[in-house]
Amino acid sequence: GHACSDDLFHWQTLPEALRPDENGEKFSGSAITEDDRIVLFYTAAGGITELSRDAGFSICSADSADGLEFRPNRKNPILAATETYSRDPKVVYCREAGLYLMLIYQKDSNYALLSSENLTSWHMEQIIEIPGDSECPDIYKLFADGDKNRPCWVISGASDRYLVGHFEVKEGGDNQRSSRIVFIQDQRAGRLHYGSVSYAGQSFFGTPEGDVKRFTWLSTLPGDPVRAGQLSIPMQMSLKSGDDRVFLCALPADSIKQLYSNYRCYRNVKVIGAAELADGAGKPAVLHDVQ
Numbered sequence: 001g002h003a004c005s006d007d008l009f010h011w012q013t014l015p016e017a018l019r020p021d022e023n024g025e026k027f028s029g030s031a032i033t034e035d036d037r038i039v040l041f042y043t044a045a046g047g048i049t050e051l052s053r054d055a056g057f058s059i060c061s062a063d064s065a066d067g068l069e070f071r072p073n074r075k076n077p078i079l080a081a082t083e084t085y086s087r088d089p090k091v092v093y094c095r096e097a098g099l100y101l102m103l104i105y106q107k108d109s110n111y112a113l114l115s116s117e118n119l120t121s122w123h124m125e126q127i128i129e130i131p132g133d134s135e136c137p138d139i140y141k142l143f144a145d146g147d148k149n150r151p152c153w154v155i156s157g158a159s160d161r162y163l164v165g166h167f168e169v170k171e172g173g174d175n176q177r178s179s180r181i182v183f184i185q186d187q188r189a190g191r192l193h194y195g196s197v198s199y200a201g202q203s204f205f206g207t208p209e210g211d212v213k214r215f216t217w218l219s220t221l222p223g224d225p226v227r228a229g230q231l232s233i234p235m236q237m238s239l240k241s242g243d244d245r246v247f248l249c250a251l252p253a254d255s256i257k258q259l260y261s262n263y264r265c266y267r268n269v270k271v272i273g274a275a276e277l278a279d280g281a282g283k284p285a286v287l288h289d290v291q
Contacts (some may be wrong), residue, residue, distance in 0.1 A: 133157025
């Protein structure tokens with residue numbers, strides 16, 4: 001499926017970007033821009049269609065010059081699965097190391113970290129464990145409390161257990177390299193939420209505001225039996241300091257206010273029992289955003 005938006009709230013459905021082929025069905029992945037092109041990295045789920053019955057799971061790529069038509073890489077698959085169901089490649093650029101990084105789900109609670117200088121040749125770096133989580137990794141850089149002197153990298157799994165840490169370049173690579181990049185965890189693992197509806201969050205870099213926004217799949221059950229859940233609203237990600245560590249936070253993106261009517265903001269209000277907050281006309285408010 002393929003859709004585009006000017007504000008991340010109103011979406012236009014476009015023709016399908018990718019279709020199943022001999023490598024398999026198209027499962028989860030991510031996209032990154034390089035120069036004037038968009039590069040997709042995705043899971044090819046081989047063995048579940050007649051066309052791909054002799055293939056296993058693998059990682060493939062496709063690119064586009066206009067964001068509308070995507071051409072699969074003629075060299076697909078670009079990475080073979082190291083585990084039976086290795087999947088869900090997430091690719092970002094790490095500016096401090098000058099490298100592209102890819103996270104791939106392996107099995108259990110383990111994720112593989114790979115690096116590349118050119119989005120073509122990938123090197124295995126390390127296995128990262130996110131206890132209690134699996135599938136659909138995400139990775140992005142945030143600044144604790146908005147302080148540019150406190151950069152942190154966040155790595156999370158599909159159920160939003162997360163790690164906070166930093167990357168170090170260490171001596172001793174493989175035969176082709178003299179060094180390697182390693183993720184160093186700075187605090188114990190955390191958990192963003194404790195529900196079961198939000199799943200498989202994916203973040204956006206390079207937004208005009210320079211922040212990190214993220215969507216999740218909401219596995220709700222609407223009345224239409226054809227649909228398998230829905231897209232969340234965009235959430236703005238941040239790190240806030242607590243007593244002994246920083247906590248990952250997700251709040252509705254500020255642009256959600258464009259959807260409000262008769263909007264009022266209450267600050268430092270103590271709500272007891274069934275107390276109601278009134279709107280400007282003295283009527284009970286219908287919806288509340290509580291922060």
